[in-house]
Amino acid sequence: MSPLSTRSGSQGRRRREGAAAVEFALVATPFFFLIFGILELALVFVTNAVLENATLSASRMIRTGQADVENLEAGAFETALCGQMGVLASGCEDRTTIDVRVIPQFRNLTPPDPLATGEMNESALTYVTGDPGSLVLVRVWYAQPLVTPFLSQAVSRVSSGDAILSATTAFRNEPYDG
Template structure:
C-alpha cells in the first residue's frame, strides 16, 4: 500500500513530483511570451500602416478634386496650402502630416508612357528637389502624387518595410485625371 495516495508515502511522492516542476510555467512563458508579444505588436503596426495608407489615399483623392475642378487654380492655391488641405483630410493622422507629407502635382502630355521623376531614385533617401506643383489648365492631364513617411516602431518591420535610411515606411498615393472644363479666373 505504499503507492496509495491516501498514505503519507503516496502524498510525499506527489509532493516531490509537483515540487520539481514549480518554475516551469515561468520558464515556458518567458520562452513563448517574447515572440508572442513581438508578433502582436508587429501585427498591430502593419494594421496601422494599412489604415494610414487608406486614409492617405482618401485624402489625396479628395484634395486632388481642388485641382480637377479648378478651385486650386482660381484661388491661387500654393503647394504648401495644398499640403495643408491634404493634411486637414488625414483625420487622426493630421498632427505630424505637414512634416511627413510631400506633394508632387504636374501636367502630363499623355496618360501612357509617362515616367515622372522618382524622388527615391538613389534608393535610400527622399530627394524632393524634383517635385513640382502645377495646377494646369482646363482639360489638362494631371498627375498628383503624395508621399507620407510613417515611422516604424517594431525593429523587424523597420528592416523589412523601410526603403529610407531613417527606418520609416514610405507610403505613396497616386492619382491621375483630366481637369474639368472650368472657367479660369482672370
C-alpha cells in the first residue's frame, strides 16, 4: 500500500481548506477593480447623455431668442444648463465650461480647442448669442471626477485625472423680435 492511501480522508481535506480563501484573495482585487471600473464608466456614459440633453435644452433659449430678450449672461446660461442636469446638478457650475459663438458657416469650422495644452484654457472662449438668423455654435465641457486609477489613466485628457465630457450643438437662430 502506498503511504498516501493510508491517510484518512479528513487529513487530506484539512490541508486544502485554506486553498479557496487564498485563491479568492488572489482574484478578488482585480475583480473588484474591474467591477468598480465598469460602474464608473457607466456613470461617465450616463453623465455624458445627461450633458447632451441639458446642452440641447439650454441652447433652445438662445435659438428662440429668449436669452437675448432676457439679457441672459453666460453665468445665467450656465445656471440654466445645470438646472437641466437633474441628479448630477450638484457641483455642476464648478465643473462646467461653456463657449457660445456666432459662426460664419456650418462647414469647415475650426473653433479654438481649450484643451490643446492638456489643461482647460478659457481665454479663447466667448459668450455671443448672435442676432435673429445667426448661425450659433454652443460647446459645453464638463469635468467628471474619476476614482478608479486605471480608468482615469485611460480616459482623462487633463492632468487632474478628470474625464472631460463635451457636448456640442450648432443651429440657426429663429427670427425673433430682438
